[in-house]
Amino acid sequence: xxxxxxxxTRAALCAVFALNFAxxxxxxxxxxxxxxxxxxxxxxxxxxQGNLMIAAYGDxxxxxxxxxxxxxLAAGEGxxxxxxxxxxxxxxxxxxxxxxxxxxxxxxxxxxxxxEPWGSSGTPGTFGPSWDTGKTALNGSAIIVRLSQ
Numbered sequence: 843x844x845x846x847x848x849x850x851t852r853a854a855l856c857a858v859f860a861l862n863f864a865x866x867x868x869x870x871x872x873x874x875x876x877x878x879x880x881x882x883x884x885x886x887x888x889x890x891q892g893n894l895m896i897a898a899y900g901d902x903x904x905x906x907x908x909x910x911x912x913x914x915l916a917a918g919e920g921x922x923x924x925x926x927x928x929x930x931x932x933x934x935x936x937x938x939x940x941x942x943x944x945x946x947x948x949x950x951x952x953x954x955x956x957x958e959p960w961g962s963s964g965t966p967g968t969f970g971p972s973w974d975t976g977k978t979a980l981n982g983s984a985i986i987v988r989l990s991q
Contacts, residue, residue, distance in 0.1 A: 879927040880934065880980055886989040887922045888959060892942040898926060899935045905973040906937070914941075926985075935976035936963040936987055959989040 884894060894917055897909040904910075911928040917940055926936075939948045939960040949957040962971030963978045963985050978985055 881984040884922045896938040902973040961987040961989040
């Protein structure tokens with residue numbers, strides 16, 4: 843299983859990779875993206891408060907009804923990055939909110955307006971996100987979501 847030639851070969855490969863990253867720092871900074879995954883960056887996160895509740899939709903018919911993927915992620919720093927997998931198709935729309943009180947629901951006032959930070963991929967409309975305003979191409983580019991204040 844482990845013989846001398848395997849150890850030498852592994853050591854040589856490690857040296858080649860280390861040298862490659864040292865000579866080309868951009869390689870070390872480029873996040874890898876698995877098929878069916880997207881790199882997501884959420885801005886304006888209230889640091890260390892509650893959870894980010896993320897839903898990814900694959901088409902207009904399922905939007906706000908049945909997500910391809912849903913995820914609960916502990917709120918980290920003001921800018922939080924993660925990889926979202928389980929996606930399919932050429933477009934996706936993300937809808938998310940920061941669940942500050944960790945009750946699993948978006949807080950709303952008596953008028954039905956959100957009281958917790960929310961955001962969407964694309965360009966969310968004045969009256970909240972929809973498939974048409976939130977859809978974005980799954981083309982390898984990071985998906986940026988800016989939470990409301």
